Amino acid sequence: MSAEVRRAAQILRAGGLVAFPTETVYGLGADASSEKAVARLYQVKRRPADHPVIVHFDSAQAAFGWASEIPDAARQLATKFWPGPLTLILKRSSRAKDFVTGGQPSVGLRVPSHPIAQQLLKAFGGAVAAPSANRFGQISPTTAAHVREDLGKDVDLVLEGGPSEVGIESTIVDFSQGAAALLRPGAITRAQVEALVPVTDQKSSVRHSGGLERHYAPRTPARLVPTHALDREISILRDRVAVLAFSRPDERVDFWLRMPREPQAYAQRLYAALRELDSAGCEWILVEAPPDAPEWAAVRDRLMRACTRA
Ligand code: TXA
Ligand code: MG
Numbered sequence: 001m002s003a004e005v006r007r008a009a010q011i012l013r014a015g016g017l018v019a020f021p022t023e024t025v026y027g028l029g030a031d032a033s034s035e036k037a038v039a040r041l042y043q044v045k046r047r048p049a050d051h052p053v054i055v056h057f058d059s060a061q062a063a064f065g066w067a068s069e070i071p072d073a074a075r076q077l078a079t080k081f082w083p084g085p086l087t088l089i090l091k092r093s094s095r096a097k098d099f100v101t102g103g104q105p106s107v108g109l110r111v112p113s114h115p116i117a118q119q120l121l122k123a124f125g126g127a128v129a130a131p132s133a134n135r136f137g138q139i140s141p142t143t144a145a146h147v148r149e150d151l152g153k154d155v156d157l158v159l160e161g162g163p164s165e166v167g168i169e170s171t172i173v174d175f176s177q178g179a180a181a182l183l184r185p186g187a188i189t190r191a192q193v194e195a196l197v198p199v200t201d202q203k204s205s206v207r208h209s210g211g212l213e214r215h216y217a218p219r220t221p222a223r224l225v226p227t228h229a230l231d232r233e234i235s236i237l238r239d240r241v242a243v244l245a246f247s248r249p250d251e252r253v254d255f256w257l258r259m260p261r262e263p264q265a266y267a268q269r270l271y272a273a274l275r276e277l278d279s280a281g282c283e284w285i286l287v288e289a290p291p292d293a294p295e296w297a298a299v300r301d302r303l304m305r306a307c308t309r310a
Pocket of ligand 1: 101
């Protein structure tokens with residue numbers, strides 16, 4: 001374990017904030033048992049205090065200590081996907097206080113797989129509350145440089161861990177209302193979850209920030225455009241747009257990013273691409289809509305939110 005990770009664990013113990021890499025996005029970590037540390041986390045995030053935050057652990061055993069009831073189905077998902085990009089919402093035990101659950105009777109638990117996240121959680125030896133390391137409502141960071149740009153001196157230490165492999169936030173499965181409900185789509189697909197446990201279509205009633213309409217959003221107004229309409233939109237807007245598309249660059253457009261036709265690779269690049277488009281200085285961002293297919297659900301979800309005006 002590096003001296004840097006040991007220092008990060010000390011900062012967490014002292015109530016400080018450490019940004020760290022995970023396989024999904026970079027997290028902004030605080031001691032989940034310290035009301036003061038979590039209060040500072042919310043302040044830096046500018047996140048409303050009634051929003052719950054995900055709590056991170058180095059193992060399923062440690063995570064389940066924060067739950068009061070662990071349905072077999074939740075155990076099965078944990079066995080299959082932890083460590084990895086999955087968050088489980090379970091009824092909380094007395095360890096999960098109101099200040100991490102937003103006052104709800106449930107808690108969000110995750111065991112990340114990124115080696116540096118694992119090292120940090122082991123060195124710290126406790127639970128780490130960690131939302132994405134960006135200001136509330138903005139694009140999540142997938143590199144250490146993104147975190148520094150967003151949070152600057154407000155964070156005590158940023159651990160470097162390379163670009164996040166998954167690139168979008170974890171899949172969230174909610175067990176707090178009984179049957180498993182998919183709360184946030186992610187790299188682990190609905191089909192992968194359903195291969196192990198039945199998933200209800202009932203809308204979950206728990207409060208979650210992913211449930212806000214506009215989220216993960218660039219400052220430049222962005223629009224989802226079906227492939228067949230892209231050419232017409234470009235002919236109207238021309239050099240006033242930055243484009244995110246599957247196809248080859250159009251010479252009328254100055255800023256064009258070409259994306260892979262495979263959903264995992266697309267997700268991995270998505271947030272960095274949105275940041276680049278946002279800083280291109282255009283009036284509009286046009287995004288070619290990805291296929292309306294289940295394997296694209298998580299990417300479509302993030303794009304739809306990025307393209308919703310406040
Ligand atoms: O990939 C991820 O999950 C990233 C990385 C850093 O691990 N973390 C992340 O955390 O996205 P956060 O705190 O932004 O996720 C908050 C979401 C809420 O919007 C809600 O959907 C769910 O997690 N959540 C957390 N705790 C909950 C609770 N007690 N009850 C219901 N939902 C909860
Ligand atoms: Mg976030």
